[in-house]
Amino acid sequence: MSMYMVLIFSCSEGEYSTNIVIDWIWSKNTPFKRLNGSDFDNSHSYQISMNGEGLILKFEDEDEDSEVNPNEIKSTWYRRWGGIDFIDKAYGLTNDIHLNHQIRSTLYKDFFAIKEAITDSYACDRSLNKESNTSPNKLNQLRIASNLNLNIPSTIVTSSRKHLLQFSEKFDSIITKSIQDFAGLSVNSIPFALYTSTFSIEDIKSMPTEFFPSFFQEKIEKEFEIRSFYLEGKFYSMAIFSQSDQKTTTDFRNYNFDKPNRNIPFKIPAGIEEKLHSLMMALDLNCGSIDLIKASDGRYVFLEVNPIGQFGMVSNPCNYYLEEIVAEYLVAGNNIN
Amino acid sequence: MDDSKSVLLFSNCIPVKGASRSAICDLQRNSFQLIPNTLYDILHDYRGKNTKEIKSLYDNEYDNEIDEYFKFLIDNELAFTTLEPELFPSIDFSWKSPYKIENSIIDIDENSCHPFEKIFKELNDLGCKSVQLRYFTINITVDDLIEDLRPSLDSRIKHIDIIMPYSKGFDYNKLFEAHERINFLTVYSAPENKTIQKFDTPIFYTVEKISSSQHCGIVYPANFSINIDHFKEALHGNSCLLGKISVDIDGFIRNCPSTPYKSGHINEISLLDAVVDESLREFWLINKDQIAVCQDCEFRYICTDCRAFTIDNEKYAKPSKCSYDPYNAEWSNPSDNPFN
Numbered sequence: 006m007s008m009y010m011v012l013i014f015s016c017s018e019g020e021y022s023t024n025i026v027i028d029w030i031w032s033k034n035t036p037f038k039r040l041n042g043s044d045f046d047n048s049h050s051y052q053i054s055m056n057g058e059g060l061i062l063k064f065e066d067e068d069e070d071s072e073v074n075p076n077e078i079k080s081t082w083y084r085r086w087g088g089i090d091f092i093d094k095a096y097g098l099t100n101d102i103h104l105n106h107q108i109r110s111t112l113y114k115d116f117f118a119i120k121e122a123i124t125d126s127y128a129c130d131r132s133l134n135k136e137s138n139t140s141p142n143k144l145n146q147l148r149i150a151s152n153l154n155l156n157i158p159s160t161i162v163t164s165s166r167k168h169l170l171q172f173s174e175k176f177d178s179i180i181t182k183s184i185q186d187f188a189g190l191s192v193n194s195i196p197f198a199l200y201t202s203t204f205s206i207e208d209i210k211s212m213p214t215e216f217f218p219s220f221f222q223e224k225i226e227k228e229f230e231i232r233s234f235y236l237e238g239k240f241y242s243m244a245i246f247s248q249s250d251q252k253t254t255t256d257f258r259n260y261n262f263d264k265p266n267r268n269i270p271f272k273i274p275a276g277i278e279e280k281l282h283s284l285m286m287a288l289d290l291n292c293g294s295i296d297l298i299k300a301s302d303g304r305y306v307f308l309e310v311n312p313i314g315q316f317g318m319v320s321n322p323c324n325y326y327l328e329e330i331v332a333e334y335l336v337a338g339n340n341i342n
Numbered sequence: 343m344d345d346s347k348s349v350l351l352f353s354n355c356i357p358v359k360g361a362s363r364s365a366i367c368d369l370q371r372n373s374f375q376l377i378p379n380t381l382y383d384i385l386h387d388y389r390g391k392n393t394k395e396i397k398s399l400y401d402n403e404y405d406n407e408i409d410e411y412f413k414f415l416i417d418n419e420l421a422f423t424t425l426e427p428e429l430f431p432s433i434d435f436s437w438k439s440p441y442k443i444e445n446s447i448i449d450i451d452e453n454s455c456h457p458f459e460k461i462f463k464e465l466n467d468l469g470c471k472s473v474q475l476r477y478f479t480i481n482i483t484v485d486d487l488i489e490d491l492r493p494s495l496d497s498r499i500k501h502i503d504i505i506m507p508y509s510k511g512f513d514y515n516k517l518f519e520a521h522e523r524i525n526f527l528t529v530y531s532a533p534e535n536k537t538i539q540k541f542d543t544p545i546f547y548t549v550e551k552i553s554s555s556q557h558c559g560i561v562y563p564a565n566f567s568i569n570i571d572h573f574k575e576a577l578h579g580n581s582c583l584l585g586k587i588s589v590d591i592d593g594f595i596r597n598c599p600s601t602p603y604k605s606g607h608i609n610e611i612s613l614l615d616a617v618v619d620e621s622l623r624e625f626w627l628i629n630k631d632q633i634a635v636c637q638d639c640e641f642r643y644i645c646t647d648c649r650a651f652t653i654d655n656e657k658y659a660k661p662s663k664c665s666y667d668p669y670n671a672e673w674s675n676p677s678d679n680p681f682n
Contacts, residue, residue, distance in 0.1 A: 025440075028440040028441065028469065028498075029440040031440065031469065031498075032440035032441070032442075032469065244430065246352075246422065264371065264419075265370055265371065267352045267354070267370065267419070267422070268354070268370065269352050269353040269354055269430060269433070270353055270430065270431050270432075270433055271429060271430060271431075272428075272429045272430075272431055273429075274429070321570065322354065322370065322570065323433060324433050324434055324435060324436070324570060324574065326438065329438070329440070332440075
């Protein structure tokens with residue numbers, strides 16, 4: 006009977022990091038199970054049952070041996086989930102838009118309850134992140150960071166053009182971005198990503214007097230950006246020299262492929278690392294990607310932390326082998342009985 | 343320029359010293375810049391020192407030259423200035439891998455009868471990342487190719503490269519649909535040189551005839567790999583053979599199909615036995631610092647070595663198909679020279 010010791014929640018598409026971590030777990034001879042969100046869509050037969058020991062997950066197309074039994078799991082990694090768009094495609098296709106919306110939002114809630122039950126039942130002491138705190142609230146992050154004496158950009162959320170104008174007058178330039186983590190939109194199957202964007206005085210003037218509450222920050226003049234992968238108190242940081250390139254000045258993800266930004270290993274000063282560590286503890290995160298700016302005036306300014314951020318983009322250029330470090334964390338659960 | 347600051351090479355721009363000049367290997371932008379050895383020495387010996395300190399180490403006799411050097415580095419975005427050089431550590435280029443095998447070449451000709459089921463299963467068990475199949479046959483049908491690759495479908499192999507002869511009307515679409523892991527297709531004896539970008543997988547047409555494993559081991563700048571993966575591999579071991587195991591046209595297991603040492607026949611032993619064969623593994627770790635002439639070459643960590651075709655077939659001799667002389671910085675075959 007196979008025993009899974011490591012359980013990974015991920016998604017089937019675009020998860021390069023999960024694949025490499027799994028290669029490292031494999032090299033350390035530890036049995037693991039990867040569950041992708043899409044394994045739970047309406048093209049798979051599965052059941053969740055309760056017995057005296059807890060919740061047992063079983064897929065019909067597999068033999069009984071591959072049941073995932075919570076008592077065997079020694080460590081988990083909540084990487085991602087993904088694969089929920091089947092709900093939109095398959096259900097609620099009536100001619101009544103409002104009814105469709107009600108049906109879908111009910112099904113979403115049901116599906117999230119299933120997801121929560123599954124992830125909760127496999128919770129163990131040795132878990133990298135958990136489902137419940139992977140959707141970061143950037144406002145809470147900034148508030149807590151500020152309480153811990155980390156520098157943050159001046160920030161407002163406002164629905165008023167007047168307030169926005171007053172705010173913007175205090176700074177050379179302001180930016181806007183989404184309040185919570187936002188993967189992007191798809192318009193006629195064409196994907197649109199939401200990047201951090203500068204918001205000009207013309208943009209402000211084009212707004213109605215009242216609008217949907219939106220997030221604005223002073224634009225910090227930067228020497229460079231820092232992305233740091235954090236795991237259990239350790240920082241693996243990279244400086245991103247995005248400033249010299251017009252295209253990436255505001256958001257380095259707006260990549261210039263011909264002349265990529267310089268990405269090199271960086272060491273965050275110890276005092277700043279200590280505060281960031283306290284922030285991660287306060288947010289109940291033991292793993293995540295932290296974004297900072299080294300401002301032209303020398304300050305380290307905290308922007309946000311993304312618990313499920315891509316870390317291959319730090320691991321490869323700096324040769325940190327972060328995928329092995331993640332694997333080692335998970336495999337170490339093997340020794341705990 | 344502010345002399346109290348340090349001019350620091352971006353840590354992915356690595357100076358490598360040669361006999362007559364040095365190269366800064368830009369591992370992020372896949373290029374290199376040639377520099378005089380005097381600049382190499384400044385960069386290597388005084389990394390992190392500020393410009394004022396460096397100038398005084400030369401008794402301020404070369405202030406203008408040093409300014410000129412540093413301006414060149416900054417203008418070319420190879421370096422930046424900082425007051426805190428200690429916050430920018432060098433890259434640790436240690437090499438490690440979760441795989442027991444990195445890549446594999448399988449050669450096939452008219453007479454080959456390889457047990458593909460066995461080969462792919464064993465490559466899978468070894469965690470092999472990439473496989474290259476080279477067809478030295480006169481003709482190949484899409485169905486044959488699909489069938490040969492069929493056992494790879496359930497494996498962990500990530501990339502498959504194919505080198506095959508040109509065949510008129512070949513149904514590439516059918517091949518790519520059956521095998522999504524093919525990420526590179528080279529078609530030789532083609533009517534013209536061109537790259538077809540119609541599919542997700544690029545197809546390279548070449549008029550050249552690639553008829554045997556002898557057609558390999560050519561070392562010249564157009565083939566340089568200037569990236570971190572290759573660089574750390576070349577520091578650690580052999581930039582062609584590290585973690586490589588291959589099957590030749592007759593089914594013998596070798597490092598690469600062109601190297602002389604045979605570990606056994608694929609019908610008799612498994613690839614798992616072959617990878618622990620010390621005589622085969624020995625070549626994995628021969629790096630450029632151990633190879634005559636190459637050890638004095640500024641390109642030694644960005645070229646691809648060859649241990650199959652070497653001068654006088656010596657184990658530690660320079661690849662015979664490389665025409666560069668690092669002592670005079672000249673290519674005996676002028677068409678290899680990237681500056682011509």
